[in-house]
Amino acid sequence: MTDEAVLSVADLTVTIGTRRGAARAVAGVDWSVRAGQTLALVGESGSGKSMSVLAATGLAPRAARVTGDVRLLGTDLATLSAARRRRMRGRHVGFVFQDPMTSLNPVLTVGRQIGEASEAHLGLTRRAARARAIEMLELVGIPSAAERVDAYPHQLSGGMRQRAVIAMALVCEPDLLIADEPTTALDVTTQAQIVELVADLQRRLGTAVVWISHDLGVVAGLADTVAVMYGGRIVEQGAVDAVFAEPAHPYTAALLAARPDPDANVTELVTIPGTPPSPLELPEGCAFWPRCSVRGDSRCERELPPLVPVAAGHQVRTFYPRQPTGEDR
Amino acid sequence: MTRFILRRLLQSGIVLLGVTLVVFLLLQLVPGDPVRVALGTRFDPETYEALRSRAGLDQPLPVQYASYVGQALTGDLGVSFRSGRPVTEIVLERLPATLSLAITAVVFALLVAFPLGVLSALRSGSVFDHAARVFSQFGVSVPDFWMGIMGILLFAGVLGWFPPSGYVALTEDPVGWASHVFLPAVTVGLVTASILTRFIRSSVLEVLAEDYVRTAEAKGLPTRVVVVRHVLRNALIPVVTVVAVQLASLLGGVIVIEVLFAWPGVGRLTYDAVQARDYPVLQGAILLVAALFLLVNLLVDLLYARLDPRIRVR
């Protein structure tokens, strides 16, 4: 209905003070997501995917220093008091975290945990919140919701728990759902069901979604836009189809090549040689340089490549973008 | 639930039986003849033999033990060598003093340790946190008798706010009881408070790092709700055990403190019984302490099952 982004971050930087020095987990990241759209954040472990969404929503650890502009529904979060920010978060943003076993409180019933956000933000009474929790459990496809509402997390299976977590995230009908590797802990069948569930809810409620994943297969089927992160920065960004069809960054290309082929023998997994840089000692130049197969010249090592457009809405951070295949120039 | 309690009571009975056996055997190893001690200077062979057979000490050991257990089951723990009074009576009349001191000390300790431990975890690294850690370090490293003596010197001697020692029954004179219990309870309680502060702090810190606390924060719940409903509900479960262990150990009587403050509790009784080689009383006191310990444990298990839904009472 509007072109306004639900959540947008600009020049987001997160520096975490550790015993061994300052770790720059996120360095100058820009992205945004619109209503009804899905943005996927992909990248290897430690590339700053989680930290960027946590920092954007005020959930970064206490030791983290966050700078940059974050706008949620057109409001600059920096201008709000901590209490207003907290209320915005609960009311307009829902979270689904990776591990459904540890992200639920073991001593409260799932119904209570689903309902409590609606008590806090929609002013529901405890009874009304319980009724709402039953509705939500039905919405996410949990059978006999009226009984399950009083179950404790340990009484539910992994897939059920993750459904309950999704119900929890959606209870206030947020404008934005942030899903941080929500299917990693689940088996393949359940994974597919959860992906389908979120896609379906998104269609019905028009929710914007930020989906963090390292499963490029899931991302390809689910996202509208994708941001590929490496060493705390975005190295490539654009419409999912364009980026996956014509990866312009050597890292994206390597990631796509390393994708397990469903037909191939799983043990023959291709991996990118080398390890990602430590956030404690990020290089001056291109962070991918030590592992890059292109590695043009010494400029790559000394200078940080800027994020430049290669096509409309498709940007890449490299001095040597890969040429679109099949096109001679 | 009822079955669980019955089974636990049965188990407790078996443990108590074991306790009587151990105590009985240990007392055989202690040098010295209790009857001789009891007679003191009035020693004459005839009375000596009479007393020995009246106490059953001329019987073989297994017989002595069996008759002790048999009588204990009817509530008869024998008679004191020293005073000739029934042991059950002697032991039970010491119970209120010990109970009231132990409970007051634990309540005091909780009143101090709970806010201290929780706040220092919530503000870890702050000046408050450091101060709380100095306090608990002080509490565990300073001997309690020294703290007791300092307390008497300051509050009873210099300031004169409290009597230096003695006991008044709570049922007789609540105000008198309170003024007498204050110094010993605070002395004992400070040590307990230090232990609890440390434990509560680390338990809260541990829970604060849990994913579900981040989930609660992600829901935008008010800080108070996050802390009380999500952090404390979980962090305090293990604290229950530590409080119970502390309480149970205080119920055993704090011998040094009871002697120092002339507090007529079970600890004092044990001390006197050892001095006088009054074996029946010593046995009775140990049995009582063991029974209290088991009772506290049972209550803790029941409380645990209430607090943590993952634990099923079977």
Ligand SMILES: Nc1ncnc2c1ncn2[C@@H]1O[C@H](COP(=O)(O)OP(=O)(O)OP(=O)(O)O)[C@@H](O)[C@H]1O
């Ligand atoms: N609490 C913390 N203290 C110090 N460093 C941290 C902390 N949390 C994260 N980091 C660092 O920040 C960087 C980014 O972490 P982040 O969790 O965002 O990675 P990620 O891309 O989500 O990885 P994964 O796929 O493993 O979840 C990592 O290098 C990590 O070591």
Ligand code: SF4
């Ligand atoms: S800038 Fe150079 S090193 Fe970095 S990805 Fe591009 S080609 Fe490779």
Ligand SMILES: [Mg+2]
């Ligand atoms: Mg992550």
